[in-house]
Structure formats: C-alpha cells, structure tokens
Amino acid sequence: MELGLRGRTAFVAAASNGIGKGVALGFAAEGCDVGICARNGEALDSVALQIRAAGVRATPAVADVTDVDAVRVAIQETVEATGRLDALVVNAGGPPPGHFADVGDEQWEQAFQLTLMSAVHLVREALPALRRSDAASILFLASWSVKQPIDGLLLSNSIRGAVNGLAKTLANELAPAVRVNSILTGRIRTERTEALASHNHPTADVDTVLAQEAKAIPMQRFGTVEELARVAVFLSSPAASYVSGVALPVDAGVIQAVM
Ligand SMILES: NC(=O)c1ccc[n+]([C@@H]2O[C@H](COP(=O)([O-])OP(=O)(O)OC[C@H]3O[C@@H](n4cnc5c(N)ncnc54)[C@H](OP(=O)(O)O)[C@@H]3O)[C@@H](O)[C@H]2O)c1
Structure with missing residues (x-):
C-alpha cells in the first residue's frame, strides 16, 4: 500500500530511543522527512544518521518536552528545514512508577507537566504549520493504562486519561483540517x-x-517497536484519511475490556 508520505514532513517527540525512535525511522522508510527531539543530543544524532540513511532529511533538536521554548524551537527548525509539517507524533518519557502513598505533590506536578502539558505545548506549536498541510495529522502515543490501570503506575494511569480527553476533543475541534488519533500502546519491549x-x-x-x-x-x-511504529506511521499518513478521533489499542489483546 502506498501511504502517501513521500516528500512530506513528520515531527516525532521523544525520539532518541524506544518507541519514538522506531516511529521516526518508520516515517523515514516511507520517504518522509523527520524532525525529532529528546534530551540526549548524542543519541538524537545517532537516530538522525539512521534517518538520513533512508535518503530523507533529519532535523534533530535537543529539547526537553516540558520546556515550551525548546519545543517551539525544535518544531520551528523542522519547518524551516523542510518547508512544511504534515504529521505530529506526541510522545514523552513515561512518568515514574509509584503507588498513592509514595507520591507527593511535586511528583504529581512533574508528571502533569511531562504527560499532559507537553502534549498541549507540542500541539500548540505545531498547529500553524499543520494547518498549511493538505493532509495534516496529530497522533498521541498514549497507553493501554487509559482503559485498564497498570499496578504501580499511578501517575500514568491518572494523567493519561486527560491526554485522551484532549485527543478526542481536538479531533472534534480541529476537523476537517487536522485528523487526530491516539494509540493505546500495549506491552512493547x-x-x-x-x-x-x-x-x-x-x-x-x-x-x-x-x-x-x-x-x-x-x-x-x-511487541516490538517496529510493530507499534507500523501502525503509528499508517495512522499518521494520508492513507488513513478517513480515520479520526480513534484511540486504537496496539496491545495484542492485553486490555481486558470488550471495547
Ligand atoms: N514500552 C511500553 O510497553 C509502553 C506501554 C505503554 C505506554 N508507553 C509509553 O510510551 C512512551 C515511550 O515509551 P518507551 O517505552 O519508548 O520509553 P523509553 O524507551 O524509555 O524511551 C523514552 C524516550 O523519551 C525520551 N524522553 C524522556 N523524557 C523526555 C523529556 N522530558 N523530553 C524529551 N524526551 C524525553 C527519551 O530520550 P532522552 O532521554 O534522550 O530525553 C527516549 O527517547 C512513554 O510515555 C511510556 O510510558 C510505553
């Protein structure tokens, strides 16, 4: 299937490792230029080399997703380098583990900034360029914890629900200009x-x-990072032109809910 990503540009947040890196490389394999950010510049540069090896442009930017100014610069650099932005993939590191009795207000605030506010800032900074695309997409990389709490991951269980509320609301508010979807990531190594x-x-x-x-x-x-990335790249592509407002589990059936 032709995904229609050739010559387009995607920005993948938190992409120096793990799922974000896999999704960035997935876009590159489809002929799509890729902007990436994360905190570790050396790891980012190594991902950028792998992206360029696929014959497309890479724009790596050192940015902590909780730093709104750094996020703005990272997205601007990608748009300036390629002249466009068609797909945003919202991703961040996961909040630390903990049970209710162990977690204080400071950790709640940090997790709120990392998981929810980073998503708000990424979307806000990317929107002007996305609105100029004829096939714009925002994809939130969320978690199966939205449907079923994971033992010991109180912060993730609590705050990701808000991210999914944001995603579904944006699917309504930004249509028809921008499609908005989420992936409820299951257990990926x-x-x-x-x-x-x-x-x-x-x-x-x-x-x-x-x-x-x-x-x-x-x-x-x-699952493997590549198995998750294939779905993420498809949902972000013009080939998924009639898919918006979904929260799709990629979880091999681990969520024990009927829908
Ligand atoms: N793997 C799973 O099974 C699974 C399941 C459900 C949900 N998730 C969620 O999916 C997301 C990605 O998970 P993963 O397994 O790929 O994690 P990972 O292997 O730990 O990779 C995390 C990535 O995020 C970057 N990152 C972390 N904090 C950041 C920050 N403040 N600003 C910018 N970049 C940051 C890291 O790079 P730097 O250190 O260079 O910044 C790294 O590239 C997490 O939110 C996780 O909770 C994962």
Whole structure:
C-alpha cells in the first residue's frame, strides 16, 4: 500500500530511543522527512544518521518536552528545514512508577507537566504549520493504562486519561483540517519496559521477569517497536484519511475490556 508520505514532513517527540525512535525511522522508510527531539543530543544524532540513511532529511533538536521554548524551537527548525509539517507524533518519557502513598505533590506536578502539558505545548506549536498541510495529522502515543490501570503506575494511569480527553476533543475541534488519533500502546519491549521490570523485581533477571509477564498477554509475547511504529506511521499518513478521533489499542489483546 502506498501511504502517501513521500516528500512530506513528520515531527516525532521523544525520539532518541524506544518507541519514538522506531516511529521516526518508520516515517523515514516511507520517504518522509523527520524532525525529532529528546534530551540526549548524542543519541538524537545517532537516530538522525539512521534517518538520513533512508535518503530523507533529519532535523534533530535537543529539547526537553516540558520546556515550551525548546519545543517551539525544535518544531520551528523542522519547518524551516523542510518547508512544511504534515504529521505530529506526541510522545514523552513515561512518568515514574509509584503507588498513592509514595507520591507527593511535586511528583504529581512533574508528571502533569511531562504527560499532559507537553502534549498541549507540542500541539500548540505545531498547529500553524499543520494547518498549511493538505493532509495534516496529530497522533498521541498514549497507553493501554487509559482503559485498564497498570499496578504501580499511578501517575500514568491518572494523567493519561486527560491526554485522551484532549485527543478526542481536538479531533472534534480541529476537523476537517487536522485528523487526530491516539494509540493505546500495549506491552512493547523497550528500555522503559526493562527498567520497570527491574524496579518491580530488583533481584530477578529481566528476561525471566518479562517472560513471566508475557503470559498475561493473549499473544504471549511483548511487541516490538517496529510493530507499534507500523501502525503509528499508517495512522499518521494520508492513507488513513478517513480515520479520526480513534484511540486504537496496539496491545495484542492485553486490555481486558470488550471495547
Ligand atoms: N514500552 C511500553 O510497553 C509502553 C506501554 C505503554 C505506554 N508507553 C509509553 O510510551 C512512551 C515511550 O515509551 P518507551 O517505552 O519508548 O520509553 P523509553 O524507551 O524509555 O524511551 C523514552 C524516550 O523519551 C525520551 N524522553 C524522556 N523524557 C523526555 C523529556 N522530558 N523530553 C524529551 N524526551 C524525553 C527519551 O530520550 P532522552 O532521554 O534522550 O530525553 C527516549 O527517547 C512513554 O510515555 C511510556 O510510558 C510505553
């Protein structure tokens, strides 16, 4: 299937590693120029090299997504480098684990800034350029925790619901100029998944912990970054021109809700 991304531009936030990196490389493989941001400049430069190896332009910018000025500059640099913006992928690192009794107001505020306000700022800064595209898309990379709380991830469970409310509202407010969708990411193996496994079982081997946890996934395995990225790139592409307002689980059936 031709996705229609060739010659277009995407911006992927938090893309020096993990899912964001996979999505950025997925756009590049479709002939789409890619702007990326994250905090670690060295890791970003390495992703930029991989993007360019696909024959497209990469615009890496060191930016913490909680820093609105840095986000503005990162998006501006991408638009200036390529002359356009067609797709925004809203992503950030996950908030730290914790149960209610362990989490104070400062951590609540940090998670609010990281998970919700970063999304608000990314959308606000990208919108003027997106409105000039004839096939604009915003994709929120969310979590299956929106449908089913994950034990020990209080902050993620609580704040991601607000992000999904934002996404659905924007799908109404920005139509027909911009399509807006979310992915409810299930269990994808990344550094974060491995770090959470170590946090929950400090003395156990990570592979053993993840193999045990995979038994709760109907497909009996963690997904790969590439499996998630393929869906993200499709939803962000003109090929998905009649898909807006959805929150699509990419979770191998792990969410135990009927819809
Ligand atoms: N993996 C899963 O199974 C899963 C499931 C559900 C939801 N999620 C969510 O999906 C998102 C990505 O997860 P992942 O597994 O890809 O995590 P990851 O492997 O830890 O990668 C996180 C990425 O975000 C960047 N980042 C972190 N904090 C940032 C900040 N303040 N500003 C800019 N960039 C930042 C990191 O780069 P720098 O360190 O260079 O900034 C890195 O590139 C997270 O929100 C996670 O909670 C993941």
